[in-house]
Amino acid sequence: MLKKMACIQMDIHFGQPEKNYENAEKWIHKASEEKCDLVILPELWTTGYDLTRLSEIADEEAKQTFKFLKRCSLTYQVDIIGGSIAKKTAQGHYNTMLIVDREGNFIKEYSKLHLFKLMDEHLFLQHGTNSGEFTLYGESFSGAICYDIRFPEWIRKPFLEGASALFVSAEWPKPRLSHWRNLLIARAIENQCYVIACNRVGNDPNNTFGGHSLIIDPWGEILAEGGEDEGLVIKEADFSLVKEVRRKIPVFSDRLPEYY
Numbered sequence: 360m361l362k363k364m365a366c367i368q369m370d371i372h373f374g375q376p377e378k379n380y381e382n383a384e385k386w387i388h389k390a391s392e393e394k395c396d397l398v399i400l401p402e403l404w405t406t407g408y409d410l411t412r413l414s415e416i417a418d419e420e421a422k423q424t425f426k427f428l429k430r431c432s433l434t435y436q437v438d439i440i441g442g443s444i445a446k447k448t449a450q451g452h453y454n455t456m457l458i459v460d461r462e463g464n465f466i467k468e469y470s471k472l473h474l475f476k477l478m479d480e481h482l483f484l485q486h487g488t489n490s491g492e493f494t495l496y497g498e499s500f501s502g503a504i505c506y507d508i509r510f511p512e513w514i515r516k517p518f519l520e521g522a523s524a525l526f527v528s529a530e531w532p533k534p535r536l537s538h539w540r541n542l543l544i545a546r547a548i549e550n551q552c553y554v555i556a557c558n559r560v561g562n563d564p565n566n567t568f569g570g571h572s573l574i575i576d577p578w579g580e581i582l583a584e585g586g587e588d589e590g591l592v593i594k595e596a597d598f599s600l601v602k603e604v605r606r607k608i609p610v611f612s613d614r615l616p617e618y619y
């Protein structure tokens with residue numbers, strides 16, 4: 360099965376959701392003109408890291424964003440990994456990924472598990488509790504949000520159950536771009552899966568973000584990579600390659616978990 364993937368490597372207006380909805384829609388439209396099947400948005404794309412103003416700008420129960428994603432998926436006929444957004448709930452604020460299919464169906468919601476202290480997340484956000492696993496095209500996939508990719512033992516779980524792609528939304532700063540690239544390549548090789556990873560570009564008051572969104576195949580080869588400007592990073596993923604790689608090097612059946 361061949362599916363055309365697009366990372367929407369966009370800039371984010373700090374704390375200005377309406378401008379960000381408008382920009383995201385522009386790029387979703389462009390991806391549909393390029394006949395992409397699926398698009399993925401970056402982390403916290405509606406607000407950026409404007410964490411001190413979350414009570415004002417976070418999306419109440421993610422209602423506005425879900426409505427937006429549903430409308431865009433139907434209008435532009437694409438499946439959308441809706442990056443992550445700041446979600447306001449009675450229990451606090453979460454950094455939450457939303458996924459909808461091209462018929463506007465809600466597929467999955469998961470909240471970032473590992474909060475990144477270097478960007479003050481632990482002061483303003485609650486961590487999630489569920490897995491990033493979801494099903495699309497009859498395939499099992501998983502989502503991860505930025506810092507989550509540094510935890511291979513958590514990322515591994517859905518791949519032990521047969522997942523074939525990891526979708527990552529990020530606001531990864533430029534000074535650690537080599538970590539971004541190396542961690543994502545390692546996650547692809549060790550899990551013998553596609554990695555489709557979308558990072559934002561531009562600046563906020565505290566950081567410059569690195570872009571370099573990546574589409575990596577199950578051999579760990581980079582199929583497409585963005586630069587440091589806004590734009591789409593597009594490539595087809597052939598999910599039959601996952602089975603081929605796992606047949607050649609049967610890492611999953613060679614595991615000896617009784618020793619781990």
Ligand SMILES: NC(=O)CCC(=O)C(=O)O
Pocket residue numbers: 402475478504505506507509529530531532535538
């Ligand atoms: N937004 C994030 O989670 C950033 C993670 C990061 O920069 C890292 O080095 O890890």
